[in-house]
Amino acid sequence: MxxxxxxxxxxxxxxxxxxxxxxxxxxxxxxxxxxxxxxxxxxxxxxxxxxxxxxxxxxxxxxxxxxxxxxxxxxxxxxxxxxxxxxxxxxxxxxxxxxxxxxxxxxxxxxxxxxxxxxxxxxENVVRFTGWTTPGVMGAGAAQTMVNVNKVQPGKKIVMLGTGNVGLIVSYQLMQSGCDVVCLVEALPGINGYGVHASKISRAGVPIYTKHTIKEVKGNGPNGRVSEVTIVEIDPKFNHIPGTEKTFEADTVTLAAGxxxxxxxxxxxxxxxxxxxxxxxxxxxxxxxxxxxxxxxxxxxxxxxxxxxxxxxxxxxxxxxxxxxxxxxxxxxxxxxxxxxxxxxxxxxxxxxxxxxxxxxxxxxxxxxxxxxx
Ligand SMILES: Cc1cc2nc3c(=O)[nH]c(=O)nc-3n(C[C@H](O)[C@H](O)[C@H](O)COP(=O)(O)OP(=O)(O)OC[C@H]3O[C@@H](n4cnc5c(N)ncnc54)[C@H](O)[C@@H]3O)c2cc1C
Known part of the structure; x- marks a missing residue:
């Protein structure tokens, strides 16, 4: 003792x-x-x-x-x-x-x-959507540890959920490491973090979809990994608006929802x-x-x-x-x-x-x- x-x-x-x-x-x-x-x-x-x-x-x-x-x-x-x-x-x-x-x-x-x-x-808080347990879906902090501490890219094509400072900063750091950040998705009507971080991302041509969430992730990649991410517009009560879906090819989803x-x-x-x-x-x-x-x-x-x-x-x-x-x-x-x-x-x-x-x-x-x- x-x-x-x-x-x-x-x-x-x-x-x-x-x-x-x-x-x-x-x-x-x-x-x-x-x-x-x-x-x-x-x-x-x-x-x-x-x-x-x-x-x-x-x-x-x-x-x-x-x-x-x-x-x-x-x-x-x-x-x-x-x-x-x-x-x-x-x-x-x-x-x-x-x-x-x-x-x-x-x-x-x-x-x-x-x-x-x-x-x-x-x-990090977890966000549930169809396919949320698919390999390649992870917390933004985990992606940040991989890229900044262990010098490993978490994936090649990344969809970030959340535009608070964590979502914005980690997106930029992923971009600096050579990852392709496909888009950022935010449920709120506006960006939730500092404008200075958001501008760096927008200037690089990465789209930020506000009033959107992730609807579904498909895992048809190697070993069942993320292959496709579908996002959808939401109304003020967080209901999906049918017909507004957009699908992206991606192998990683990072969650930065608080x-x-x-x-x-x-x-x-x-x-x-x-x-x-x-x-x-x-x-x-x-x-x-x-x-x-x-x-x-x-x-x-x-x-x-x-x-x-x-x-x-x-x-x-x-x-x-x-x-x-x-x-x-x-x-x-x-x-x-x-x-x-x-x-x-x-x-x-x-x-x-x-x-x-x-x-x-x-x-x-x-x-x-x-x-x-x-
Ligand atoms: C992406 C990101 C960007 C940020 N940017 C900024 C910024 O620009 N400016 C700023 O001021 N703050 C920033 N923050 C926030 C800041 O990092 C945190 O608020 C701060 O680190 C909290 O300090 P802490 O000591 O309470 O916890 P942490 O730094 O999280 O440390 C807690 C430690 O406890 C350990 N631990 C937990 N459970 C156990 C256990 N059972 N046994 C042993 N060890 C355990 C963990 O391993 C961890 O090392 C950022 C955070 C993130 C995620």
Whole structure:
């Protein structure tokens, strides 16, 4: 049994920031566990430069931010287990599968951490249509990992469903990798992401069909792979309009229809959850310390509501400070002062039309906080 001061699940910006901040404030024995072979969560797929303020790494590529955070965590002595998973909680113990054993076997390790931070991020929503399980239909994030991290094209001719920023950015990155993006399909009457990303795609001559959805995918390609995609116009109630179908030859369909928080581990604990539309689904109720309703368990980042990398990182900073406070490494007054500064930055990030919606959603979640149960 491994005793730990802090176990962080997830090495995305939220998890790495939690670990870094806790270590900087005196927490000693910290382990971060992540499913991926590379730490950084979504950041390592993001070869594009971020928007926003200088303070929040605007103009810097996500993957560079990930590398800098990893270096900082390691220099502070944080132990990072990659290719590993946190799979469950048993009374006061946590079960993790530690992979990467020299002989290729997997080892189940039980840990007894004094505190836990759940920073498991978000995942794509699935869209169902005839043929949605055909090989070659995948999440846009999976296609992005293939092309940006593993340097493999997910296919040659791609239909992208969704024109939010994920759909637009991934489409462009697929085009940069030499894939033919046949078209983008969007159910809303207009493009759902930033105009600047959409213009790059339109300038390259790729059509964007708004008020459309995918009607059917045929799998007559090699090994039953996608061979044809039929899209159709929809009315305001999402009904297909007969006679408006268009069929394209394609071998891949990528889905970018929004993200939802990954809440599996949160659900395994006795943590209160609340449904929040703007945040993408069920999220753990928490307070301004990023403390969940279970003693010793903190949450941060997309797990608490899908937003963006900088808010995830700042929430991780809050969690790290609060964990240092709970473990007696800093006083309540010191923790309050540090949290105040971070919250000012978080409030700054949640401004503007999109931000204000997220600020209201965060307030709504925190207002439900009933207190911590032992
Ligand atoms: C295509 C795309 C483009 C984006 N562009 C931008 C942008 O331009 N600017 C911006 O600010 N944000 C952007 N974002 C959003 C941003 O990347 C996320 O909001 C951010 O990464 C969330 O951080 P996180 O740490 O909460 O989660 P993640 O980065 O998702 O990290 C969570 C980690 O937890 C791990 N994990 C999950 N469950 C377990 C488990 N049981 N055991 C072990 N590990 C586990 C996962 O493997 C993952 O590494 C983009 C996202 C996408 C998908």
């Amino acid at each position: 491994l005793s730990k001061d802090l176990l962080v699940v997830g090495a995305g910006p939220a998890g790495l920031a939690t670990a870094i901040q806790a270590a900087k404030n005196g927490v000693k024995d910290i382990t971060v566990v992540d499913l991926n072979m590379k730490p950084g969560g979504q950041l390592f797929k993001q070869i594009h430069k971020f928007f926003g303020s200088h303070e929040h790494r605007a103009g810097i590529r996500g993957m560079d931010t990930g590398a800098a955070m990893l270096e900082e965590a390691q220099s502070l002595g944080v132990d990072i287990w990659l290719n590993s998973a946190c799979v469950g909680f048993y009374d006061d113990k946590v079960a993790c599968i530690e992979q990467g054993q020299p002989d290729g076997t997997k080892k189940i390790v039980f840990m007894k951490p004094k505190t836990i931070a759940i920073c498991t991020g978000g995942q 993200l939802k928080p990954v809440s599996d581990l949160v659900k395994l604990q006795d943590i209160d959850l609340v449904f929040n539309g703007p945040f993408g689904g069920w999220v753990p109720v928490h307070n301004e310390k990023m403390q969940s309703t279970c003693k010793g368990i903190y949450v941060a980042g997309d797990t608490t509501g899908v937003e963006e990398a900088n808010t995830a990182l700042e929430e991780g900073n809050v969690a790290g400070v609060s964990i240092a406070e709970e473990l007696g490494c800093i006083t309540a007054a010191e923790a309050d002062a540090k949290r105040k500064e971070i919250w000012e930055r978080l409030d700054g990030l949640r401004m503007g039309p999109f931000g204000e919606r997220r600020a209201a959603a965060k307030k709504e979640v925190m207002e439900q906080f009933p207190g911590v149960r032992a």
